Amino acid sequence: MTWTWAVLTAGVSLVVFLVLARYLHSARLRDWAALPTVRTRRHLAEVEGQIALDAQVVEEAYGAAAGSRSQPDEAAHLLRCAFDLIQATQQDRLQRLKLMAQFARMSAAILVAPPVRPARFKLREVRSIAALGWLLHQVLVSPTERFLARLRVLAWGFWLALRSLRGARDRVTAAPAVETSWARFDTALGDWRALDQEHAFAVRHLLLSLSAEPGAVAPAAVNNPQP
Secondary structure, X not given: OHHHHHHHHHHHHHHHHHHHHHHHHHHHHHHHHHOOOHHHHHHHHHHHHHHHHHHHHHHHHHHHHHOOOOOHHHHHHHHHHHHHHHHHHHHHHHHHHHHHHHHHHHOOOOOOOOOOOHHHOOOHHHHHHHHHHHHHHHHOOOHHHHXXXXXXXXXXXXXXXXXXXXXXXXXXXXXXXXXXXXXXXXXXXXXXXXXXXXXXXXXXXXXXXXXXXXXXXXXXXXXXXXX
């Protein structure tokens, strides 16, 4: 009887051990699959490097214009060049946001992303769009819907910021020495920078979400925009 009980106990223990080991192995596989792949990390580094380079070029162009304000006509010309560069760079951003939305819709799962914070922006119209996005984030249920709403907020925000930059550029062109026009351009550019940072975050978020899916393919790199 004692021998039979010992065999039964050993058999039950072995079954429990095998089930537990299989469960832990499956959990480790899921955790491993969720780690960014080498390909994803490489692609992410390339895209982030490109975004940083674009932002640096924009900063240098605007810095050249602001540094030439002692010569109003030259400063206005350089500001127009800076605006043209920002506009071309934004086309790259908008195209990337469109591709990201397509990938997000095809994705089986998207990691939960926070909404764009309205407090980051100074332009009333951009802040209002961000506030609308925040409200949508509270209403929408799935992470994919929330992420798509985030992309729409960024696209609208970029459009509004560029419209404000264009208006300030036109006022500087008409009267290069007027301080308020330069201040308006600087404020709009600050919001554009914040949107670009949120755009970079969205790129990272999507690529990491895609890397958590077996067999997922990251989007192709976007070429540098031509000014």
